[in-house]
Amino acid sequence: MKKQGTSFAFRGKYLFLVVSIFYAVLFVVNSETALAGLQKSSAVLLKILPIIAVVILFTALLNYFMQPRQIANHLGRESGAMVWLWALAAGVISHGPMYAWYPMLDDLRSHGMRDGLIVVFFASRAIKVPLLPMMVDYFGWAFTLVLSFYLLTGALVQGWLLEFLERKELFR
Amino acid sequence: MKKDPMQNMKHKPSDRRPSFGKVLQKSSLSFFGMAPLLLGVIGLVGLFQVLVTPKMLASLFRGNPLADTLIGTLIGATAAGNPVVSYLLGGELLAQGISLYAVTAFLLSWVTLGFIQLPAEVEVFGGRFTLYRNILAFVFTMLIAVLTTLTLQVFS
Numbered sequence: 001m002k003k004q005g006t007s008f009a010f011r012g013k014y015l016f017l018v019v020s021i022f023y024a025v026l027f028v029v030n031s032e033t034a035l036a037g038l039q040k041s042s043a044v045l046l047k048i049l050p051i052i053a054v055v056i057l058f059t060a061l062l063n064y065f066m067q068p069r070q071i072a073n074h075l076g077r078e079s080g081a082m083v084w085l086w087a088l089a090a091g092v093i094s095h096g097p098m099y100a101w102y103p104m105l106d107d108l109r110s111h112g113m114r115d116g117l118i119v120v121f122f123a124s125r126a127i128k129v130p131l132l133p134m135m136v137d138y139f140g141w142a143f144t145l146v147l148s149f150y151l152l153t154g155a156l157v158q159g160w161l162l163e164f165l166e167r168k169e170l171f172r
Numbered sequence: 173m174k175k176d177p178m179q180n181m182k183h184k185p186s187d188r189r190p191s192f193g194k195v196l197q198k199s200s201l202s203f204f205g206m207a208p209l210l211l212g213v214i215g216l217v218g219l220f221q222v223l224v225t226p227k228m229l230a231s232l233f234r235g236n237p238l239a240d241t242l243i244g245t246l247i248g249a250t251a252a253g254n255p256v257v258s259y260l261l262g263g264e265l266l267a268q269g270i271s272l273y274a275v276t277a278f279l280l281s282w283v284t285l286g287f288i289q290l291p292a293e294v295e296v297f298g299g300r301f302t303l304y305r306n307i308l309a310f311v312f313t314m315l316i317a318v319l320t321t322l323t324l325q326v327f328s
Contacts, residue, residue, distance in 0.1 A: 008201060012209025015291045019215040026219075033222055041218025045211075052203065052210075060199040064192050099213050099289045102296045103206045107199070109297070118297070119305050123312070126283040128255055138263040146323050147276065150316045158308045165304050 044097075051096035059104045075113040084156055087117040091124030091155065098122060115166060116159035123155035209292050216288045217252040224250075230261060233270050240274030245313050248281030250288075258282035272324070277317035284309045 026034035066074070075083060094101060105118050127148055135144045229247045233240050248258065262275045285306060286293075293302045 008205060010208050011206050012212050012292060012295050015212035015295070016208035016215075019212045019219075022219070023215065037215075037219040037222045039218070040221045041214050044214050044217050048214075056199050056203050057196070059202070060192065060196040063199065064189070064195045097217075097289075098283075098286060099210060099292050102209075102292060103203050106206075106296050107202060115301055118301075119308065122305065123284055123309060126280050128283075131255055131259065134256065134259055138259050139266075142324055142327065143272075143276075143320070147279075147316070147320045150319050150323075151280070154312045154316050158305075158312055161308055162301075162304050166300075 048096050048100050051100050054095075055100060055104050059107055062104075062108070075108060075111075075117060077112075077114055079114070083117065084120060084159065087120040087159070088124045088152055088155060091121040092127045092129060092152075094121070094125055095128075098125065114163065116163040119162045120155045120159035123158045124152060126151050206296075209295055213289050213292045220252045220288060227261075230265055230270075233265070233274060235269075237271040237273045240271055241277045241314055241317055244270075244274035244276075244278035244317070245281045245285070245310060248278040248283075248313075249285035249310070251282055252286065252288050253282075255279075255283055272321045273317050276320050277313050280313045280316060281310075284313060 023034055023037065026037070073079070101121075105113070105121070109115070109118065132144060139147075229251055232243055232247060234243065251258070258279050262279050265275050265278070266272065290302065290306070293305075297305075
């Protein structure tokens with residue numbers, strides 16, 4: 001699945017092909033809607049380009065300063081309790097859509113990062129630090145605090161549960 | 173002929189750190205390899221935003237708190253866009269009398285669940301991981317929505 005060394009392969013070719021065919025058909029049937037869809041997609045792409053640039057840089061820095069063995073030690077099965085809190089913090093401060101982070105997480109996973117941490121990262125992304133004032137404004141302090149507490153606790157429990165489920169299946 | 177083990181130790185390739193430029197190039201190439209995947213998802217997001225408006229989705233609520241929590245979770249998971257939109261819409265839904273259970277579930281699933289990105293998630297992380305993660309996220313979204321609302325009711 002994972003490309004190593006010099007081998008290179010595109011991923012998601014079929015998804016891209018299906019979406020392209022859908023757009024082509026829509027162009028024939030209703031070109032206005034297809035154009036509007038393309039405009040929306042371009043706007044999304046432009047918006048996440050800086051995030052992708054940051055994620056590429058971050059992945060490169062991680063790979064530069066940490067050898068695969070070190071990544072496995074810090075984020076793998078032998079990692080301690082603190083790494084769960086780091087995953088939680090990383091999820092909270094991460095920006096952009098979830099799929100912008102897939103390549104970095106895929107890279108870390110191929111170096112031994114445990115799946116539970118990925119789940120914690122995704123689950124804690126519901127808290128967006130820059131958007132907290134807006135949430136307080138719309139829903140109040142009490143709601144924001146209670147929701148954040150349950151969200152962070154729930155993210156950790158989800159991570160542990162995923163590993164439990166994976167272990168159960170492993171020993172079946 | 174047997175090789176000298178010491179020679180191997182002296183020249184272990186893993187000990188040699190590649191230049192940052194090379195590592196950056198490798199990371200960029202890895203992202204480039206995922207370009208069709210990301211573009212496919214972005215294409216779907218654009219289509220969805222044009223064909224299905226958030227207001228269209230909001231009209232699906234029924235007024236039953238329990239059913240609305242489930243509907244809120246499903247709508248949030250189906251919708252695509254910036255979380256700011258979910259706050260705006262969530263505030264609007266509350267003003268229209270939709271229960272806090274449903275609105276909380278809607279806000280959470282908007283960010284943590286995504287039907288549109290499921291094909292990409294399966295491609296990157298595999299089917300089993302994607303299934304487990306999404307089931308857990310779905311169950312916890314509803315659980316957290318109920319717990320948050322109940323806690324607020326107890327303390328208000």
